[in-house]
Amino acid sequence: MIEIVEPGPLASVQDLGRPGWAALGVPRSGAFDRGAARLANRLVGNDVGAGVLEVTLGGLAFRALDAVTIALTGAPCPGLDWGIAVTLRPGTLVRLGTPVRGLRSYLAARGGLAVAPELGSCSSDLLSGIGPSPLQRGETLAVGPAPTASPSGVAAAPRSGPAEFAIHPGPRVDWFEAGALDRLTAQPWQVRTQSDRVGVRLDGAALRRVRPGELPSEPTLPGAVQVPADGRPIVFGPDAPVTGGYPVIAVLTEVALDAAAQVRPGDLVRFRLSSRLR
Amino acid sequence: MKIHRYGEHALLADLDDPHEVPVVRAALAALDGVTDAVAGAQTVLVVFEPGHEAAVRAVLDRGDFAAAWTGDPPRSVTIPVRYDGPDLAAVADAVGLTPDEVVDLHCRGSYVVRFCGFAPGFAYLDGLDERLHVPRRSDPRTSVPAGAVGIAGQFTGVYPRPSPGGWQLLGRTDLPLWDPAAPEPALLAPGTSVRFEAQ
Numbered sequence: 001m002i003e004i005v006e007p008g009p010l011a012s013v014q015d016l017g018r019p020g021w022a023a024l025g026v027p028r029s030g031a032f033d034r035g036a037a038r039l040a041n042r043l044v045g046n047d048v049g050a051g052v053l054e055v056t057l058g059g060l061a062f063r064a065l066d067a068v069t070i071a072l073t074g075a076p077c078p079g080l081d082w083g084i085a086v087t088l089r090p091g092t093l094v095r096l097g098t099p100v101r102g103l104r105s106y107l108a109a110r111g112g113l114a115v116a117p118e119l120g121s122c123s124s125d126l127l128s129g130i131g132p133s134p135l136q137r138g139e140t141l142a143v144g145p146a147p148t149a150s151p152s153g154v155a156a157a158p159r160s161g162p163a164e165f166a167i168h169p170g171p172r173v174d175w176f177e178a179g180a181l182d183r184l185t186a187q188p189w190q191v192r193t194q195s196d197r198v199g200v201r202l203d204g205a206a207l208r209r210v211r212p213g214e215l216p217s218e219p220t221l222p223g224a225v226q227v228p229a230d231g232r233p234i235v236f237g238p239d240a241p242v243t244g245g246y247p248v249i250a251v252l253t254e255v256a257l258d259a260a261a262q263v264r265p266g267d268l269v270r271f272r273l274s275s276r277l278r
Numbered sequence: 279m280k281i282h283r284y285g286e287h288a289l290l291a292d293l294d295d296p297h298e299v300p301v302v303r304a305a306l307a308a309l310d311g312v313t314d315a316v317a318g319a320q321t322v323l324v325v326f327e328p329g330h331e332a333a334v335r336a337v338l339d340r341g342d343f344a345a346a347w348t349g350d351p352p353r354s355v356t357i358p359v360r361y362d363g364p365d366l367a368a369v370a371d372a373v374g375l376t377p378d379e380v381v382d383l384h385c386r387g388s389y390v391v392r393f394c395g396f397a398p399g400f401a402y403l404d405g406l407d408e409r410l411h412v413p414r415r416s417d418p419r420t421s422v423p424a425g426a427v428g429i430a431g432q433f434t435g436v437y438p439r440p441s442p443g444g445w446q447l448l449g450r451t452d453l454p455l456w457d458p459a460a461p462e463p464a465l466l467a468p469g470t471s472v473r474f475e476a477q
Contacts, residue, residue, distance in 0.1 A: 019325070022314040023303065024464040025394035118458050128398050129439075130458060171282035171290045216296075217395055217402070218318035221325065223285055243318055243395030251285035 001065040001142055002109065005093065007135040008059020012124035013115050014106075016049045021119050022242045028222055029125035029238050032197055032261035033104055034254070036074035040108035043071035043085050045149035050112030051122040053135070055105040057264075060135075061095040064088040068143055069110035069151055075102025075262060076158050083155030085110070101160060102262040110151060111144040127198050127239040163263050165235070165256040166274040170225060171218075172247030175211045183207060184225075184249060185271045189233065193265040197239040199226075200260050202269070206231025207249065214245040223252035223260075225271075235260050281338055288325040291338055296320040297404065298343065299392050300352070300469035305343040309334060317393035317468045319402070352390075352469035357436065358477045359385075359427050363447035365415070369429070372412055381476055383407045384448060389434065389472040394464065399438035399456030401466035406434045418444030425451045427474070434474075436466070 004011070014037060017030020031037035031054055038048040053060070058077040069087045076082040078097035088094065099105060115122035115132055124131045135141075173181055189202035207227050220226065220243065224236045228246045235252060236244075237260070252260060253274055263269055280292040293299060299317045306322060307315035311330030316323045326334050337343075361381040370377045389403035406429060414430040419442065422428075426437045428445030437443055438455035455465045466472060 019313045021398075021463075022316045022323075022325075023307065023394060023468055025396065025398045025400050026463075119463065130398065168283055168285050171284060171292075216319035216321075217393070218290070218321040219316035219323035219393075219395075221285065221288055221323065241395060241397075242316055243393065248284075251283075251288075253286055 001140050002068060003063045003065055004060070004135045004137060004139045004141070005063055006059065006061040006137060008055060008057065008096070010056040011060050011135040012054050012126070013051050013113055013132055013135070013141070014054040014123045015051045015121055017123050017238060018119045018121035018130075022219070025242055026119060026130065027125055027128055027239050027242055029123040029131065030121065031106060032238050033074050033106065033258045035258040036104070036106045039083075039155055040071045040073040040106040041112070043073070043083065043151060043153070043155060044069050044108045044110035045147050045151045046108060046110065046112050047147065050108065050144070051115050052113065053107040055096060055107060057103060058096045058098040058105065060107075061093065064090060064092045064094070065140070066090050071108050071151075072105055073155060074105040074158070075099035077105050082158060085151035102158065103264050104261050109143045111146045114142040114144040125239050126196070127241065159259065159262070163259050163267065163269040165260060165269060165271050166253045167225065167250040167256065167271050168253070168274055170248040170250045172215065173249055175209050175215075175247035176227070176249060177208045177210050180207050180249060184233070185273060188268040188270055191263045191265050191267045191269060195265060197237045199234040199236050199240055200263060202233045202235070204232070207233065209247070215247055217243045217245050220244045220248060221251070223254070223257040224248045225250040225252065237261070279338065279341065281335070284323060287328065288323055289331070289334060289338070291322045291324070293320055293322065296392070300390060301343045303468050305337065306334065309337060318395075319393060352471060354471040355465060356473045356475050357427070357451050357453055358475050359449040359451050360477050361449035363427065363449045365446040366448050369410070369412055369446050369448065373409055375409070380410065380448065383410055384429070384434065385474050385476050387434075387474070391466050391468050391470045391472065392433075393468055394466070397438060397441055398458075399464040399466070401435055401464070401470070402433045403435055403466075403472055404433065406432055412446055414444040415446060418442060422447065423450065425453070425455070427451060438464070
């Protein structure tokens with residue numbers, strides 16, 4: 001059992017989300033940086049899809065009420081070693097500082113967080129209100145029984161350097177003026193403060209459309225780069241709605257979507273065409 | 279039909295006939311290795327596990343969706359409605375009918391869920407009489423109650439949970455539309471046939 005002493009700006013329980021329900025209007029949700037969530041689980045010997053904490057901009061303080069083995073991945077925070085399993089004695093208080101770089105940190109506990117699933121997942125979907133609410137001060141979280149696998153190894157150093165998102169051209173490139181994809185990849189874009197788990201909103205020289213109006217609603221996925229009427233792209237995150245009415249100019253690769261989880265307001269990001277395009 | 283790549287593990291099919299959306303979606307959803315098949319107004323997005331793209335493309339290329347649809351037949355639902363919605367009079371005025379005539383047209387329609395979106399369990403119902411095609415409100419409400427029955431453009435629908443919303447509200451039902459604990463959480467899923475009945 002762990003007790004949340006202070007949740008920080010935003011912390012929630014996430015796993016790999018609830019694929020399979022999109023046809024009913026249910027977003028995938030789950031960890032924004034799926035690679036980091038999987039890694040945290042592997043480090044403590046869990047199944048990669050076990051429930052972990054997603055901590056936004058650090059600030060989380062928690063107490064181990066029993067002995068527990070944990071691992072921190074994603075954005076490195078002062079206060080806890082990054083990328084290695086650490087066993088805490090009962091009563092230990094851990095206080096995560098603000099990450100030096102990156103935005104979202106993932107904290108796995110050996111045994112996984114034991115949260116009642118909703119539609120097969122314990123993820124908090126902040127748009128649809130499915131799954132548990134974000135963590136509150138004083139809340140306790142149970143940890144499941146230890147898995148048979150041992151905690152394993154040490155992770156490679158966290159990603160660093162400016163964010164570059166690999167993309168595939170999207171289904172509605174023809175809604176934009178000729179060369180719009182080049183304009184998307186040629187300029188740096190700045191992350192706006194209104195970014196969250198629904199989408200990373202970007203600012204830069206607007207992408208101009210040649211077709212006015214809205215598309216008939218069409219399905220979208222996390223990683224879709226949607227361009228509303230103002231021409232400023234939004235990279236859809238895990239809690240984005242499953243249908244949208246604005247044209248999608250590009251779709252991020254899975255690795256790029258993990259990177260998109262880690263950009264902060266004010267950061268500059270770039271897009272580049274995926275080298276794996278066939 | 280036009281097929282677009284949608285990132286590494288998905289394809290988006292643009293259908294020539296939007297009324298085929300439910301059957302194409304159901305055929306794709308039944309394939310091995312498909313994790314999600316999601317309907318839009320005129321499109322179907324299919325998300326697959328690595329290694330299954332060729333099989334998905336083969337079904338889309340063949341185009342024989344009725345044969346590939348091996349699932350259960352879609353269910354049919356009747357929704358009882360109290361037609362006392364705040365926009366009923368304004369809609370009647372805008373289309374040049376009386377409120378009773380609007381209710382009658384809405385009840386006479388036989389509808390099919392073309393797609394879900396906007397919120398979990400929110401279904402876009404195809405089949406609204408053309409005389410009732412009105413734009414959404416220019417001033418969307420910040421709060422619409424669960425069970426509100428509305429129309430917008432070519433679609434009618436029911437709000438499954440309280441939410442903001444811009445549809446023109448004709449009435450309200452007490453029928454629960456969304457229950458995440460149920461084996462089938464949405465009353466209205468793609469392909470479900472729907473009728474409305476005045477209470």
